Amino acid sequence: MVRRQPGLGVLTPGATRLEVWGDPIAHSRSPQLHAAAYAVLGLDWSYGRRRVDAASFGQELAGLDREWRGLSLTMPLKAVAFAAAATRDRRAELTGAVNTLLLRGTDSGMPRGFNTDVGGIVRALSDDRITVVPRARIVGAGATATSALVALSELGASEVEVAARRPEAVHALVQLGERLGIAVSPTPLAASDHPAVPVTIATLPGEAQLPAAVADALARSGGLLLDVVYGHWPTALSDAWERAGAPARSGLGMLLHQALLQIRIFRHGDPDMPMDREDEALAAMRRVLVDPHTA
Incomplete structure (x- = not known):
């Protein structure tokens, strides 16, 4: 069944591929976090990483087919992802930065851009x-x-x-x-x-x-x-x-929470819409941060 959220267009059910792009990218913990959450949520999605710089971003994006559901973007791609998005949430508009592209979330098929770093910071501080x-x-x-x-x-x-x-x-x-x-x-x-x-x-x-x-x-x-x-x-x-x-906290808390908001976007097209079993997914993601080998 195709899932439609009010005003958000169609979320293509067959689009199952996702990646995090950036340069450098080998250090990224995002694949482990997403995989842990997908397992709990029962999502048959694949999430990898790809080294992409700003100069090659447009060509790489144009080469994605209908299997691709979305992308996470890290440095130095947040500005070019902002430019590539057909629509953007308020946080992205304020910051001029997009770290999440939903590729199959509108009727037109054009990418929608989000900034989940802002919410990641807010939620990381709430942990304290x-x-x-x-x-x-x-x-x-x-x-x-x-x-x-x-x-x-x-x-x-x-x-x-x-x-x-x-x-x-x-x-x-x-x-x-x-x-x-x-x-x-x-x-x-x-x-x-x-x-x-x-x-x-x-x-x-x-x-x-x-x-x-x-x-x-x-x-x-x-x-x-x-x-x-x-x-x-x-x-x-x-x-x-x-x-x-x-007290001092590393960016792992921000990484954790911004990833959860990304998964909400990839799932429902809305970073403010909680998911079923979300607490369990978040707990699994936390365990991965403590022990990467649990993924």
Whole structure:
């Protein structure tokens, strides 16, 4: 039976192939997470990985046939996936980034784009019972910082400090903050003093080098650290949080929850529609993160 959700078009029942694309991609944990969930949910879908860069994305996308249900996109493909999407959800529109393409979810057959990174951050923080964040800090001003800012807006933030090597790079985040009703304050990354916040979201690359004094200054007043990195752990910042005796979380929680939202999209075309046996699927995905060999 073809499943139709109001306003979402037809979800093609025979489309069973999915992949995560990016460059690099060998480190991705997404295939294990998706496979664990599909097994619980009784979905006969295959989910692999493919190394694709921005220059080859269009050709690779055009080569997919009707067997393909959807794609997960990681760096450096979120902007080109945004451009390729015929429609986009609000989170994607705000961030200019698409990390999920539903390929067979509209009557026209054109891809629909979503950003599940935002929801992944929100849900990862809720694992630590953080559901309201009046003020916060973001470290770094790259593409992921945009998703972090939108996530903080959904958690009620009105003030966000953005610590970056080049404060002028924060300009786009200041503009987005104005749209979201958030006062965004650029601060040099090497500042010796930062306002106290309950949450810090770090969006720097995992291999980023930070002097200990810089990292320690951020940790002293940073509250809980959510570092979006998971392939390079521990990081300079997580080490500083440990020295400060403060809690630090890797990006695995964000990865987990954004993957669950992707599966909702691939299943129903809607990231806000829970699935039957979803709690069991999430538990299986958590077990994979602890022990990859359980998949």
